[in-house]
Amino acid sequence: MGGRAIDDQEEITVAGIIALLLLTGSLLGVGPLSKSADQYYNEAKTNFDRAAILKETNIRMAQPDGTTLTGEIELNRKGDAVMTRNLKAGKEEVMLVRYKPFVRGDRALWESLGQAKLAKALARRWVVSHDSTLGLSIADFISAGEWDKGTHSRTDLKKNETKTINGRAAIRLSDSSGEFWVTTQQPTQVMRLRTTGPSAISFDLSYPSSFSVAAPADAIDPADPTSLPAYYRIVAHDSLPPCDPAACRLGEVVTNDYGNLAPGDRPKVTIMVSRADNHQPLGQCTTDVPVIVHGESVKVSCVVASQALIDYANSGQTTFYHTAVITNPFWDDGRPPSGQAPSQPQG
CATH class of the missing domain: 2.60.40.10 (Immunoglobulins)
Known part of the structure; x- marks a missing residue:
């Protein structure tokens, strides 16, 4: 046919290159021998559920009024957390110590929260919060069920491109509800999450090795x-x-x-x-x-x-x-x- 025949030695070399490419692709998590999207998802979910400490940064949450709430949070599964939220009235810091919440903000923040009379005294001081829902809402981040709330409807996960996030190789998984980036090497962990829709949320996720908080000794209690x-x-x-x-x-x-x-x-x-x-x-x-x-x-x-x-x-x-x-x-x-x-x- 006019083509050149491939001898045995050359055939072995070509086969070896193909095998090497397939193996390399598998190791990098991008080749046809890599895990499926569902495998990545299930492993990442398992490791998320088992993580003792979580840290979410670059949080962006769409609000009903069209604005976007930003902030970050670090927490463990013992009811401890440190969170910052950038609200219209200013930055709010929240500390959770065994599910007991403390809040700190400037004077404008306290005035916006209906504490005009005490705002000057509370400004830039840790304050005991009697909002019973605050500790529970933060605790929701800790529960394994929170992961399911955002992902249980995933039925059409697809694998997409790869890139490096915080020094780790990650692959993008996506479906109709959003996307999240999962590390391609062990342990398989979610590094970034983006959802779509009116209540869209996005954040980067990391897994610190240690985290501790202590109740502020000089906290003000408005009820006292x-x-x-x-x-x-x-x-x-x-x-x-x-x-x-x-x-x-x-x-x-x-x-x-x-x-x-x-x-x-x-x-x-x-x-x-x-x-x-x-x-x-x-x-x-x-x-x-x-x-x-x-x-x-x-x-x-x-x-x-x-x-x-x-x-x-x-x-x-x-x-x-x-x-x-x-x-x-x-x-x-x-x-x-x-x-x-x-x-x-x-x-």
């Missing part, structure tokens, strides 16, 4: 006021001897409703006196409030000395009104004083 910065309140006017018009000492009883954490700038009490007939001011004085432990009260006082008060007394008046306000700089945050004692006649 004693864990919050001190908040001082006037509970009563103090009973003092009758005033000398030239120098009238007046006092207040102050209590601490919250915790023993230093409140920052020192709270102050301002005492004001006014005429009994028309409530025109006669003078005022201000004093610092000492540190008060939770649940206890102290008495503070200062002296009002003004010419207006002296003139008022010299006119034969013996009764004036006494009121007071207290500042809590940490809590007031530039707003008017947070506490005021009612006006009371004084003689």
Whole structure:
């Protein structure tokens, strides 16, 4: 036929090359002797279920409002996890310690979560979360069933191209619900997952050898006021001897409703006196409030000395009104004083 015959030696050489190519392809997981898509899937699922520690990075989750939630999570099967989520209001950090959740975020985040009153105290501090669903939702990532939720309907898996992910050779498996990349060498593990549809999710997956967390020792618990910065309140006017018009000492009883954490700038009490007939001011004085432990009260006082008060007394008046306000700089945050004692006649 005009062609050249292949001698025995050449035939053996060609056969050897073909066999080598087939063997090499099999070892790389891309040749006709490699595992089937179902084999890759089943081995990867088994190893996922057995993994003691999982780490998901580059997470992207489609939200109902059209936005995309991003973040990462690392966890074990003992109920421990560390997660970050980039929300509209800012970054939220979540720590799970034996399924007990702690949350940390900036002030804007807490305000968006309905904690405007406590937002300043909670900002950038670990906070005990009483959201019973938070720990459980994170725990869902740990359960073997979570894998099935995303993949149980796979019936038409196909093998596609290969590439290196985090230094490991991986092959892309895909079907109508999405795709995931599985290592071609042992142990067979999922390295990347992408799903499609309105609730599409994607993330990269790794399997750390160690992971541990510890509950923050100084966590704030919104349900426990004693864990919050001190908040001082006037509970009563103090009973003092009758005033000398030239120098009238007046006092207040102050209590601490919250915790023993230093409140920052020192709270102050301002005492004001006014005429009994028309409530025109006669003078005022201000004093610092000492540190008060939770649940206890102290008495503070200062002296009002003004010419207006002296003139008022010299006119034969013996009764004036006494009121007071207290500042809590940490809590007031530039707003008017947070506490005021009612006006009371004084003689």
